[in-house]
Amino acid sequence: MNKVLIVGQALELGRTEEVYGRGFSALGCKVQHFTWKEAAPSLVSRSLPDRVAWRLAWKLLAKSANQKLVEIANQFKPDLTLVISPLLFHPDSILALKQHGLVFVFFTDNPVDAHHTHSNSWVQRGFPLWDAAFIWSQELVERLVENGVKRAFFHPFCSDVEYHFPKRQANPIYDVAFIGNWDASRKREQYLKAIADYRLGLWGSSYWNTHCKEPTLKNLCQGMCSYQEIPEILGSAKMGLNILRPQNEEGHNIRTYEIPATGTLMLSERSRELMNLFAEDKEAVYFSSPNELRQKVEYLLQNHALIESIAQAGYKKALEDTIINRVKEILTIHETINQSHSNQYINVG
Template sequence: MKKVLIVGQTLELGRTEEVYGRGFSAAGCEVKHFIWKEAEPTLFSRSLGYRVAWRVAWQLLARSANQKMIEITNQFKPDLTFVIGPNLVQPSTIQALQQHSLVFVFFTDNPLDHHHTHSNVWVRRGLPLWDAVFIWSQKLAEKLIYQGVKKVLFHSFCSDMQYHFPKRQANPIYDVAFIGNWDASRKREQYLKAISHYQLGIWGSDYWITHCRETSLKNCCKGMCTYEEIPEILGSAKIGLNILRPQNETGHNIRTFEIPVSGTLMLSERSQDLLNLFEEDREAVYFSSPDELKQKVEYLLQNPNLIQFIADAGYKKALTHTITERVAEIASLYEQLKSTHMEAYS
């Protein structure tokens, strides 16, 4: 596998497509990116007119971008095309890309969710066409296999050690730090309300100010943070909090690795995938209700040595889940499938 085409929405630092681009390049591959925002900027316009057009005629708007992708593939001739979030990929485009390479997809959202930002008719029609489907939830992987998708693999997120590493403060300002946007389910509000009497810091969009109903959280909001600022923020707290969005409840999220690889104890909402990744009460601490969260915070703050012990163990485990390992998994499957295809046509 010498040449890899990565298809994604943006090359913003820390985005999955950007991280995997660095990972494949470090593995010695020639990497080319196809970016939807560059191919068809109107697809991402914030104007009201374009938002209405998106709802009504998104397929029409995306077709020209699909053709551009096919043209780039014809010129670049990749060995592997790796698609991140395929919401804009026509099913016929998958088949066109397969004329040159194996085509893998990594779903960073739930393709079985009918929310328009997670799935659509193209996503559902394309599911059986991919050479391999990677997804961050074991339960979703099982559902996709049950629906007849030919090759599905659980593929967790990973630690980005180039930008995330321990930056611990000798005297942390916060008891608990939470990095994450406000969520319309209001579940995050309820969890954070339960621990608002502690030194709590919340980093996320201004929706925490404009949409949050819990007044006790208003003074905790610190605004947005950059990808590079995450270690400093987590280093300023004794505990890093992870509250899953509803769509991630069957699996995990990127915070699963950002917190422990920064050397901070991860206190996370409980899920089976998280329990499989980080051992409970040894490499991370878990909760399943606001009351349990409150009890765990209280207990941990009374036991600083335990915080340090679990944080150290979580950090060591996070070091085994890097982009290097993830790219190696993809390369191994590529070689396996390539060999199978060659045997089929020999």
Template sequence: MKKILIVGEDLEIGRTEEVYARGFSALGCEVRHFSWREVTSSLSSGGLWDKVAWRLAWQLLGKSANHKLVEQANQFQPDLTLVISPRLVHPDTILALQQKGLAFVFYTDNPVDAHHTHTNSWVKRGFPLWNAAFIWSQELVKRLMKNGVKQAFFHPFCSDVEYHFPQRQTNPIYDVAFIGNWDGSRKREQYLKAIADYRLGLWGSNYWNTHCQEVSLKGLCQGMCSYQEIPQILGSAKMGLNILRPQNEDGHNIRTYEIPATGTLMLSERSQELLNLFLEDKEAVYFSNPDELRQKVEYLLKNPDVMEVITEAGYQKALKNRITDRVTEIAALYEKIKFEQDNSLQLIHSQ
């Protein structure tokens, strides 16, 4: 496997497609990018993502972009095409890509729920076509298989140690830091309300100021932060808070690795997937409701030695789950599937 085509929305630092491109380049592969944002700028306009407008326009715009994707694949001749979030990939395009090499997909959102930004008719029709599909939840692996995906694999997120590394302050100004947008479920509001009287740092979109109903959180949000600012922000707090979105409750999210990779204690909402990735009270600390969150914060602040031990163990676990580890896993699977395909062709030709 020498040539990789990575397909994603754009190449902003920290996006999954950009991180994986760096990972494959470090592995010695020649990497090319296909960006939906670059080939069709209107796909990225704010108004188009409106639910009604999107449903009216996405197929027309997507078909034009798909032609450009196939053209680039024809020119580059990749051994592997890795698609990050395939909602704009037409099923015929998957088949066209497979004329050049294998085609893998990484579902960064849940493609079997009903949300229009996660799935559509093209995504569902593409389920049985991919050579391999990756997703961040063991439970969703099972659901993908039930929906026709032939080879689905649990593929956790990872640590990006090039950008996320310890930047600890000697005297942290926050007890807890949370980086995350306001969520319509209001679950995040309830959790943050429970610890609002501690030194709480909050970063996210302006929805925290315009949509949040908890008075104790009003005006607390310091705005969005860049990907590069994450370690500095987490380094300014004694612990980093991870509250899962509803779609991630059966799995985990990117914060699972971002927080411990910066040498910060991860205080996370509990899920079975997370418990398997970071051991409870050894590599991370967990909670399942606002009261338990508050109890854990109070306990940890009174026991800095316990915090130190868990923080270091979590950091070491994060270092064992880097982007280089994930792309190596993908490369090994590529070799396995390619070997099986070649053997099948030889068998057919020999008959």
């Protein structure tokens, strides 16, 4: 039995660290979680005092939390450590955990851009130390290698079929449903504005009401939804809308799988990576501009049979990429690297 230590920000339902924990457990692994939220609450708190403390002393706070992490690892002795988004992970901790087993990282954001929520000096210094790195964009795989990562793998997001499944309404009350927060790029505003006169359902943070500048979208947002509510919300619409954040335009996002996994047609912003995952006009429908989005919505609403056929094909495709599949891929790579190390040891001996 493999012992797996999963390091992440928080252990909440639907977060990557929680989903992967369930996946490893389902395959018989003994799983232990370490979260920054529990080890150093001020590092992930959004209160004003904690945010000030973050800016002034995040490295000091994080180093203390890293010491706790190493102590837990020394007790648990994991065969594999999987780190989800390593912003707070000190490079020395990678070396310390390697004393027990392989140390992998899953970059859920783009670690080679300049945004402070995606990367920092620790992340960059850690690049050559990971035994393997996983990311959701093939293009970013190549850039990781260019930045010193020894083994980088394309690792798409996945379907969580335990919580996301078809819950279709016989008579959907929305033409299009969008689950997603307001984005400072305002790109999402422009896309939603283009279809605001259709029956549009919108869920996300209060920023839609306080920061959105499009009058047609004011007070449209119904607030945040829980992870468990996603199937019911998408089941209440004829189509589920996916608009990529700027940092995901080189790949895809988790909504890529959440929508088709509920048996809902995915109407998504076009990206090369996404079209490789779900075939255009067969398993999903794509757009690249607000005008094209409006045209696609208008056309699809006049062709209900097409909506159903694409939704069903997308659903079948989503079932091919579950968390179990993703964890199996990680365990296969873990075994391959371990075998490679063993062969090197034999050859040297």
